[in-house]
Amino acid sequence: MQLNRTAERGLASLWIGVVSLAILAGPALAQGEEQERETHYLFHYFADSDHVHVFSHYGQGEVRMREADRLFVQWNHERVVIPGISAPAGSPEAVNAITTASRPIASGRKQYDPYADYTKVRNEARADYQLPHGRFGYYVSREEDYFAQLVRGSWDRDFLERNVNLALGTSYGWDRIDPVADDDTPGGAGEKTTLHGNAVLTGTLGPKAQARLGFEWNRVRGLQHNPYRNVYAAGTRVPERHPSERGRYDLFLRLNRYFENQSAVKLQYIYYSDDWGVRAQTLGAQLAQRVASSATVEYRYRYYRQDRARFYRAEYALLDGIDGYRTGDYRLGDFSAHLFGGHADLKVGAWLPGVRWLAPLALGLSYERYFNTNNFSANVLETGLEFGF
């Protein structure tokens, strides 16, 4: 734990150094060329039918370093509010809610009181350096009970007179989980690592159409269940237990087609499979339409369907579950989901040409509605402000 905090302080210092370097060195490195920087602010709000609210504030900056090199930095401050149990204390509903809760519960501590809202804060920082034919980056995320880091890199190259592009990417993430006080689970720290690889081919199908085909592979090792959640097995409650290894694969195909009325239709298909037995398919369609030289809108629909994991059951007859594993995670059951959404982008300067300082300002607004066959639904709202100089 001490080592973890020392590492965290070191990484925070590194992060501050990278940002300072970007701000101070940016103009010098881009000397003799047109300066090009962008800053973005994004507010992301999520609210679901379980009355969970998530407020995310993203700050992003992008600096041209030299020639085509770019440095991108991002900071995200996120607050998750999980409601307290509303059933009367001691009632069967309250006992069940406490047993299956995926949040820490400790009756003697105010912030973990089962009948009070639980608020969790997450801070995230990342930096990516873009080269003409590749990029590399670092990511760090900190929560009260979770510390995650990730390094990644990618390479890409054009072929056939720039009609085909091949991109190869990889990343390695290592997470530390330190569960806080919880009345009905044993706790215990754990670690998780994720090794990822991907290959993506993008090609032109004609002057108005292009396609993208990709394959992704993930090998996850370590603690993969929720350390706060119990499940009912053989009539009693026992901690959730998932396998410590998971291989995850997906193949995706995307097609974009341009139409003369300044619109584009985008189709997407994803096939997913893992060695826990989950199979999933996703179909997506988008219509992007330019409604004025300074405004575009996008409409979107997404359908998702998945089968259950081999060890998923609504109830377990044996204490050992299935092959020693048991879960209370509905994400491992079978269900389908729909998502409808819309997005609008507006270049403010074009609407107010007399105000020079507004010229590089752009606004974005998105709304999405998600619902699935588990009687779960959510609203997702995102507003963004972009300023280039």
Added chain:
Amino acid sequence: MRRVSKWLGALGALVLFSSGCATVRPAEREYLADPIMSFERDPRAPERELHWLEAREGATGGTGGAGGGCACN
């Protein structure tokens, strides 16, 4: 058997993709270069979406890149 059919499917998709590609000269790429034709309107949007979707669904991916953290909200 299932693994073999999975790889055959991937290979088939690759062959179909390759045979469908056309040579478009730079001067003919006006429509392809239009920002509304980009695969992502914001390169960072797929990661933000994956962050909340991974906490609600059992699958992942489809973006060509990896996210990080626990995605637990």
